[in-house]
Amino acid sequence: MGSVGGHTDGTTGERRQLINVAYRLLGSVSEAEDAVQDAYARWYGLPPGRQKEIASPGAWLTTVTSRICLDLLGSARARRERYVGAWLPEPLPDRTEWDGTGAADPADQIVLDESVAMAFLVVLESMTPAERVAFVLHDVFRYPFAEIAAVLDRTPAACKQLASSARRRVGTTRIPARAIDRADMVRRVKEAWEAKDITALVALLDPGAVMTADGGGLAGAALHPVEGAARIAQYMLAIADRAPGLELLERSVNGVPGLVARRSGVVLTVAAFDVSDDLVTRIWVVRNPEKLRPWARED
Known part of the structure; x- marks a missing residue:
């Protein structure tokens, strides 16, 4: 992203992590990009004094991005009921196989590991929005439940239970072949x-x-x-x-x-x-x- 709105305060370095979180939460590159852009817009919309009060801008951006994704997941369920045929997550290419692609493309920023395999993303689609957020943030990105609680507006204990419920869904998924x-x-x-x-x-x-x-x-x-x-x-x-x-x-x-x-x-x-x-x-x-x-x- 470089600088946003002409600002360079160190938060732009968080973009890669935010894109990775948002894609796993939404299963869509374009929606992930929009969610991250929205989070940055909110950050730069804060008064300078308020920005200085925030000890960890990266954590703030992660919380806001995750909340935006949570809202999108809620509305997505209604949209997908009107979708023609089955809805599948957006497939990602391995950009190392192509030449001349720009590093600014959000698809370039996503780390391709087992947590973006299509089989895994399809299981994530079976979760409630809250389960998906709790599971992805904790089990995939290792965020503590105290921070996830701020995203979901629930207690850490409730978030732990949500992740546990989500984990049982994933537990029925077989380990991928080599x-x-x-x-x-x-x-x-x-x-x-x-x-x-x-x-x-x-x-x-x-x-x-x-x-x-x-x-x-x-x-x-x-x-x-x-x-x-x-x-x-x-x-x-x-x-x-x-x-x-x-x-x-x-x-x-x-x-x-x-x-x-x-x-x-x-x-x-x-x-x-x-x-x-x-x-x-x-x-x-x-x-x-x-x-x-x-x-x-x-x-």
Whole structure:
């Protein structure tokens, strides 16, 4: 961000941390950026005397950003009820794979670790807004419950209980496969899809596999999850038949191996995978072009 409104008081160095917190809370790069910008605007809107009274501007900005995200999470539930089809978090590219990208892009600021893997973000979506804030701030970023209490306007003990409740939801999520295993599976899915080999695709998918697509009403996508290995394989091959000239690329998606489909250099689809016992168990397909903006500059 550099300086905001011409000010350079040291708070701008907090932006990377704030973007990381906000993305994990919201699952959206653009909304995370807006929340952080709003927090900085509030900081610079304070009288100079009030700013000087704040011992830790970084902690103040984190609290304000988290409160903004909490409000957004509450309103997001109503918005997503009106969303066309399934809503999925915004997929993140690994910027080290591209050249010429600007460091000011918020997607560049997000640390790609297990807490942004699509499987983890989808679990976060199942939490209440308060659970999500308490869990992300404490378990992911190690903020003490006393500070989280100021965000949620609850007691530290209540915040601890919220994080514990959220942790039980996460506890049902299996530990992700090793990156090398996942990369091999994704490569095999790509090869079978390109060969239009339905037998090979079915063999790579868990019998109870689920594919969820997000087109947002702006791109063609299944409105409901596609369940079962055979149905998913048939769906994938139908897409291949309807989309001549589509190019599949192996790419990092939220820090783990995934696939990107593009035509004439334009990214149309980003797919993330969950793998267990050498089979693909979940596929998350994002086709909403508004969620693919961070991918627009791929070479």
